[in-house]
Amino acid sequence: MRSWSDALRNLTQFLPVVALAACMAPATTVTTGDPAQATQSGMNQVLRGRQLVIQHGCGDCHGGATNPAAQGDGPFPGNSQWLAGRPTDTLPVGGLVAFPRNLTADEETGIGRYSERQIFNALRYGLRPRATPDVEITSDVPGQGNHPAAPNYLSPAMPWLEFRHSSDEDLRAIAAYLKRAVRPFSKRIPDSGAPPDFWASEVSVAKVGSHISPAFPTSHEELHAPARRDQILHGRRLVIEYGCSGCHGGGDPGREGWLAGLRGQPPTVLAPYVIEFPIGPFKTRPRNLTPDNTTGMGRFSERQVFNALRFGLRPGETPDVEITSQIPGQGNHPANPKYLAPPMPWPAWRNMPDADLWAIATYLKHGLKPVVNRVEDSEGPPDFWASTYTAENFGPYPPPPFPTANERVP
């Protein structure tokens, strides 16, 4: 068991690192909305933000996993204080070390002293709140549209390169929830290391594109009947926002290898584990998500893809049936479930609404061109992680209702 605990620690460390590798699009200058409006939003906005924080898995690094009621200082995200940072969780980024920060509204150790606009700018542009003026920013390009000429970016593994594709409303909702509805919790987190340019050379628009994704379809996409275009576009947007390609390949829909799985490309500073993830003694290899029949998802039904995202059940080992329970042995949930290998973040994604998960499945099955790419099997324990994916480690499903003891009504 000890090694699996280590494996889990690895999981939570590495996931966001690779997620950062995604999203490379042509440079485009865009205008965002007015972040100040976020402060006027009401309860619905806060609840929307809470939902997004849970289903994006912010707590997988920043503490609490997907459980807003989580407290403590344990080794798993599931038993550490909700969003209060994890100084014990060092993320090796190249030769540097990053620490997940305290996201509670504590003035001194958390984000209490930053405005919601600064948090929005962090999520959309990756700009560190403490080193970036509290102004509206309208460009991805340093020196343009209030984007600082010498920007100071968030450290990898913070996956802002994925989150930035979210709508203004969603990013403002996240900021609103963090600022207004999470109780301040004092917990000092060491500064993350960074190169002298604060990653500016790694995240230039030339390398990672802007937050506007290329239009559908790119040369790697196509619309197959019977899927509807609106379903496809909805699923595609989620696939981009949630950074599937950070592990599964391609960076953005216009690039070679989009979602085609492990390709053996050389690791980079931003994505040091794209080849395979060491999870304790095991190796996880991101699968080919394109609809190729033998090497991808072609032979699996949308329902099997849905069951993978909602219940973490491997399509190749789980019957193509409707599953109605999280509990093994009940409601068609296999008695001996075989779960996706870490770091696949299904414990966070299972919290997405049915329609979102179905849309992702539809996009993967009907919105992509099949790519032949055989990915070697991931390794893992003989129980396929069944004893690891517990509520204690990953939080309950569904999450506890708002507000928990860690939260406050604005």
Place this chain on the structure above:
Amino acid sequence: MSHWMQLITTFAGARVRDRCFLAVLLPAVLLVPATAPAQHHHGTASPPERRAPASPATQRPSPTGKAVVTKGGLATPPAFVNFSRTAGTVEVRLVAAPASLTLRPGTSTDVYAYNGSSPGPTLEVKEGDRVIVHFRNDLPVETTVHWHGLHIPFDQDGSPFHPVAPGGEHTYEFTLRPGSAGTYWYHPHPHHRTGYQVGMGLYGAIIVRAPDDPLPATLQERVLLLSDNRFAADGALDFPDPGTHAGRVDAENGREGDVIFVSGSVLPTLGIRSGEVQRWRVINASAARVYRLALEGHTLLHVGTDGGLFEHPVEVDEIVLGNGERAEFLVRGTAKPGTSAKFQTLPYNRYIPQTRPGDWDKARDLLTLQYASAAPVQPIALPSRLRAIPALDTSAVTARRVMALSQHLINGLSMDMGRVDVSAKLGATEIWEVENLVGMDHPFHLHGFQFQLLDRNGVPEKQRKWKDTVNVPKHQTARFIVRFDNYPGKWMFHCHILDHEDAGMMGVLEVK
């Protein structure tokens, strides 16, 4: 290659042999390897002479019967007694019952046995024979007798659709069609319990002989039933609980044993003379172990598979034999008198990483081939062509179906006895594409009908052959063509890793 080429000459004049004579002779031939000591024959064995039908009571085997173990040589199961007086009819009795056998020297083990023996008696018949098997189930559980690979009527197939209750009887009756000569086997097939019952000892060989067998009748023939098992400290067979670590590993890999039996013997020694050619029929009766067969310092002349002989022999270094598959090959005594060679199963990685055994990469000895000290015998002529296998007509294909195999599932579904997965018309020709989507081998078995393998991963097979089981290695695809002749009914298709089959990796083909 060269020494085989010297041997393979056109073998003119196919022989028509006296089948009755051979039926008497053959068990004796099997019993006496050239250099083995005299055989001692116990239990219910008796020469297969014709005699009046006996009452069931007198045929009942002793529940404490013992498998015949011959020191150093192969154990030989008791023979079936053919009590039919009619030429061309083979009528035998078969009883499945608990027994206590000495599977390993010095320990007795509670098993299930056919006619008091494990493996059960070898059923030797010939093309055209009418076969009548009076079966009685003296087990405490329901069972069936499945005649693996035989093209016989649905209600005689011994599939899960026709269980025989404890204490119940069933008479299996079928006629062996022309062209069906080959090596087959029989075993139980109750739903969810096949692996357990086969593991408990229920399996036996079937040999169907042809009137015009192209191979010389003088070749010594050996039937090697490969099986493996696992034992607890007290000698009992070890079947782990499903929830345990071992149970989980078995559920994934299928239950493998650390003791490998060759027709009931462990590491037997077989005799051969320099220059001699022997005909070996090997059956993989293991629940999950795949054998990669090789004979040290020798090549094998592969002459046949599930549904009988190839069109022509192929010299190979090794033969991979999936679960349920058979191989027929010739062993030539190319080594010097007095030497010996190990017949082995080489490492074969059929496993997913999660449950791959730590010792998977070790070769295992199956038996020792011991050369007599006598002077070499003169090589004999072998045919370069064995028979013609007519190709099934691809232009007649009316359906192409995909069978997507994943762990414990076929096309994403688990077995449901009330569901028909595939419907086909009687007489229809179809192409089935068996795609293995996962990182573990799955041997795919179709009941009732022999098929012709077309290609693997798009690479055409080098020659036509009749198969009923095809091992589809991890992430590979195999295509076969099949014609659903003669017999309507509901036919099973399944993974022949028995734990997978029992877990639901099976479907139903209805031919009507």
